[in-house]
Amino acid sequence: MLAKLNASFTRVTDHPDFGKLLLRLTFGILILFHGVAKMENGVGWIAKMLEAHGLPGFIAYGAYIGEVIAPVLIILGIFTRPAALVMSFNLVIAVLLVVGGKFFTVTEVGAWGLEGEAMYFFGGLVIMFLGSGRYSVVSNPALR
Template sequence: MTLNTLDAWAPRMLSVLRIMTGLLFLEHGMQKLLSFPPGGSHPAFLSLPWFSGFLELVGGALIVLGLFTRPAAFVVAGEMAVAYFMAHAPRNFFPVNNGGDGAILYCFIFLYLVFAGPGPWSVDARRSGRY
């Protein structure tokens, strides 16, 4: 495979990264709010964990679809930064020891999407006529 072929696929792979990250993030919200897949807690309505689940459910769905991707990614990147510093960082300085590596990865992938956009396979791209 030549470098030109790989470069041609870069925008599509941005869409794949967005979709897969959004699906994994959506799963966290579904588990918190809808108890699916089983195993999550069911937080009290309007509690901080409930708002977290709501942002994960709605933000994850918007990111999967590529609809309002940049603002949705900005909000959930912020949520993940707050989650890291509130829930993980107090446990231990090192992310591998405090369980916060997932929150950090989500935060930076979403921050990347704020600047890179959704890629060609998205509702945003379709609406803008760019691809």
């Protein structure tokens, strides 16, 4: 009986392309909020952190690529795999610069200190490996 119920549920919910779209929209929109904040407030604070590590400050403008351009591409389903890789790479840099000290911490509610960052990082990797699916603003699969 459970197997029959599971088979029925699977038939109703078997929509992998819709799942890919939902995943892309969720992660793309949520990261885009970070990018909009950077557009409103600038990336000067990131440039100062980079310079403190001996790196050129202009690299901070890469945050716009990782938090604005890449998420928009992911949302639209254009160059989804490379955009997702860029988004994940952006998270690695953010962790190294901003919150790396939380690597071995646990919050008051028992969550890992880098739980949100890890979710975005691995979500980007999942999107990279899955691709856009068929729901995209471009019909050419080579551009998805």
